[in-house]
Amino acid sequence: MTESNGPDAAERTEGMPDWEKRFRAPRVSLPDWAEDAPDRSLFVSNATGTYELYAWDRATGEQRQVTDRANGTTDGVLSPDGAWIWWFDDKDGDEFGVWRRQPFTGGEDELAAPGLDPSYPAGLALSRDGRTAVVGRSTDEDGTTIHLAREGEAPFELYRHRESAGVGDLSRDGSLIAVEHTEHGDAMHSALRVLRPDGTTVAELDDTDGGREELGLDVLGFAPVDGDTRLLVGHQRRGRWEPLVWDVLTGEQTDLELDLPGDVSAEWYPDGSALLVVHGFEARSELFRYDLAGGALTRIPTPPGTVSGATARPDGSVEYLWSSAAEPPVVRSTTGDVVLDPPGMKCPGSVPVEDVWVDGPGGRIHALVQRPEGATGPLPTVFDIHGGPTWHDSDAFAAAPAAWVDHGYAVVRVNYRGSTGYGRAWTDALKHRVGLIELEDIAAVREWAVGSGLADPARLVLTGGSWGGYLTLLGLGVQPGAWTLGIAAVPVADYVTAYHDEMEALKALDRTLLGGTPEEVPERFAASSPLTYVDQVEAPVHISAGVNDPRCPIRQIDNYVKRLESRGAPHEVYRYDAGHGSLVVDERIKQVKLELDFAARHLAT
Incomplete structure (x- = not known):
């Protein structure tokens, strides 16, 4: 692997602050490995200063x-x-493109599925020889289509629907294809359909009851055994995510009923006899082995923190990507080894998180707090709001919050209503009251932070990216006296224009969240749009945006900025040539520097 920033990296890092080192230090993802060739792996790394794909031959140690x-x-x-390595080729982060493939050992890239026009990706599953693929596509014109693409043949359309859908998995023998779909119109809760390669339906599993009961299903994977028709499925029947085993030919469902609080996911061990269980609860996670024959659940020791990916190897060992707020990510194995240790500069650690529970209008709210070591309040405080919205902050390493802590700020992260990990x-x-609900929870945690003496009410920063950027702009307008300044990255700023310009899958999500289109429920879109409240914004605001972003498109941000300009409201805008965020380390550091400088100038920190 190429060492980060080339041979003079050590010289250039001399005197570099820790916050910048956290972004520059080489990182690796959890390696994916080939089912029938376990020594061959694929991972992502920023070793060259840009996140790219790498092949790794474990037998020889060669990486390229x-x-x-x-x-x-x-x-x-x-x-x-x-x-084969398949990779998605879009243009400058716009997420619209085609699949290409390259031999594992190296060589020229080629179009992987000739005959399929560019689209947004909607899942991919490959046959054992990599020459047959199930390709999911999403476009504004067609909605979702799923094709069977065999080498040397024209692609065959298996599925088409206006609502969002995606490829779930392909059985090991290639005879069964699992599809997640939202034909019932609820983009937050999928139903499942299993198809033959000729497009005929084998089985259906639908917990939505026509959309009235909001119970979703999730494909976790077919059993990795020839002729095995068991499909591992995630369900929400008891108010949280849990796994079950569904035999798609007999219809038999085996509910595992694991006695674990919080959300539970799983994947197969390579021989199909057991499941690797990932248990998430209150912003932390742990691993278990579940033996299907006897029902024994055995904990796999991992340090306290977050397991953000795990896989069981053919020898029975488990590899996992672990971190905590204080300790940088590392790929470990239950053998005791560090699986993949990138060369070059090591990532500095940070401070641990403290758990805070605050009573809110919808129930107890969980927040994670970091503060400079030894600092006492009241402190300038950053409310760093996560995106998604169906996501959650956890006790995991994050370079951006650590940068704020290094500069003397306390950081508060709120798992507001809409977050995952706290039940369905x-x-x-x-x-319906999208954005306003989350802001009620953020306001409750803000009140705690000020009342507890942690936060200085005259130096409060509201910030976030994507949905967090949206909540930042909305919060500045809806709660104008609560925030000293706002920093929004790739935000929704004008909800109506965003809806019309965004990718089709996100339109489906917005229709689910708000109960219709802007034409059908204009009052809801207006109530949830930052543009509606832009004239009430009092705090200085910094906005950064990718000009090729298909999720939070640039036109709607420009509309918001023009309204700020017309009022002479204090603001700064930074546009960069990428999509929904950047995979280039230098660009990401530039953005963080702009944000830190903006806060320092306006808060006199």
């Missing part, structure tokens, strides 16, 4: 860079036989 694009590449799949009711509370 697979992709090399100006704006980076992270979407790649290794064929089960280890012969908490996630699904985000309906």
